[in-house]
Amino acid sequence: MIVGVDHVALSAPALAPATTALRGAGFELGLTRDPLSDHRAKLPFLARAATHHATAMYHAKQGVAVEVTVHAPMDVVEVRSGYEVLLMAPAGDSGSVAGPEWPSEAWAAIGRRGAARAWPELGARFWHVAGPSAGVLAVAARVADPERSVRFWTEGLALSASPSTSRKVRVLRSASRFGSWSLDVLLHESAAAPEATLDAPGFPCLAFVSTDVPRDADRLARHASAVGETFDLTLGDRDLRLVFARGPSGELVELVGVLRTAPR
Amino acid sequence: MSAVPKEVVSAWLREWFAARGTPPVRPTDDIFASGGVDSLALLELIVAIESRFGIRLEERHLADERFQTPDGLAELVGEVARGAG
Numbered sequence: 001m002i003v004g005v006d007h008v009a010l011s012a013p014a015l016a017p018a019t020t021a022l023r024g025a026g027f028e029l030g031l032t033r034d035p036l037s038d039h040r041a042k043l044p045f046l047a048r049a050a051t052h053h054a055t056a057m058y059h060a061k062q063g064v065a066v067e068v069t070v071h072a073p074m075d076v077v078e079v080r081s082g083y084e085v086l087l088m089a090p091a092g093d094s095g096s097v098a099g100p101e102w103p104s105e106a107w108a109a110i111g112r113r114g115a116a117r118a119w120p121e122l123g124a125r126f127w128h129v130a131g132p133s134a135g136v137l138a139v140a141a142r143v144a145d146p147e148r149s150v151r152f153w154t155e156g157l158a159l160s161a162s163p164s165t166s167r168k169v170r171v172l173r174s175a176s177r178f179g180s181w182s183l184d185v186l187l188h189e190s191a192a193a194p195e196a197t198l199d200a201p202g203f204p205c206l207a208f209v210s211t212d213v214p215r216d217a218d219r220l221a222r223h224a225s226a227v228g229e230t231f232d233l234t235l236g237d238r239d240l241r242l243v244f245a246r247g248p249s250g251e252l253v254e255l256v257g258v259l260r261t262a263p264r
Numbered sequence: 265m266s267a268v269p270k271e272v273v274s275a276w277l278r279e280w281f282a283a284r285g286t287p288p289v290r291p292t293d294d295i296f297a298s299g300g301v302d303s304l305a306l307l308e309l310i311v312a313i314e315s316r317f318g319i320r321l322e323e324r325h326l327a328d329e330r331f332q333t334p335d336g337l338a339e340l341v342g343e344v345a346r347g348a349g
């Protein structure tokens with residue numbers, strides 16, 4: 001059972017400036033691990049083979065968390081692939097940047113209007129809406145085949161589809177009734193983005209919490225273009241089970257669960 | 265499945281929260297607001313309940329508004345354990 005969205009992963013050049021930038025935007029630093037070994041199951045989802053990475057979690061008062069991962073040094077600092085993230089934060093001093101625009105139907109679908117901002121410390125571009133506190137409001141993915149992608153997100157990841165108001169934009173919502181783990185996912189039809197990897201600059205991956213990773217991975221496999229090997233990882237005092245998968249248009253997702261142990 | 269008295273579940277929940285080192289959670293507290301239950305802690309709670317009481321919690325149980333407070337959760341687990349949930 002998929003409970004909701006846990007976090008959106010951001011691949012950044014370094015942890016320290018990422019922490020400064022996210023704190024400045026209103027996020028609080030949570031668990032940090034440096035280094036953390038890379039399991040071989042991650043290899044198909046990396047551009048460059050790596051043995052370890054650094055990771056840190058950041059929490060806002062509202063919305064899903066952001067995880068920053070730092071893999072090998074990046075020589076290209078630009079958003080190449082993955083999700084476009086709509087972030088609410090107090091107005092910052094970073095300027096607007098040029099680049100592909102969100103279609104007007106996407107803004108209409110979420111009832112907001114924002115601007116693209118550069119976030120040099122994170123090596124990312126994001127969509128910014130000024131607001132009193134920080135939080136991830138939505139993510140968008142470019143998809144080439146909306147019908148297949150909708151099945152991936154709804155039947156595979158338990159999101160619910162809102163009534164469509166646009167032929168080009170579909171709005172999906174994580175089904176969790178727990179507010180912090182809910183997220184709107186906008187699929188907008190266009191040429192698919194370049195295939196994301198976990199070490200690509202920007203926001204490459206969305207992580208879902210699952211009560212049974214193998215079972216949910218099996219269900220996801222019916223709609224995914226690829227599902228990786230399930231693997232276990234100890235993070236802090238938690239024994240986790242994870243699997244990475246790719247959607248029909250290359251969308252990267254991750255299922256995270258806790259290992260089932262003997263009764264306490 | 266056998267009946268599990270609400271008091272048994274309540275006592276077990278008190279121990280579970282105490283073991284996490286969070287501030288005391290009262291029976292009617294919102295566990296997500298005051299119990300330090302983040303997304304992974306929720307999973308830990310689910311698998312711990314399932315292991316301890318030999319039940320399987322489903323989506324409709326998580327959607328139940330009683331899955332919000334120790335009191336409500338104890339009632340819900342008791343119901344599922346006796347096959348009524």
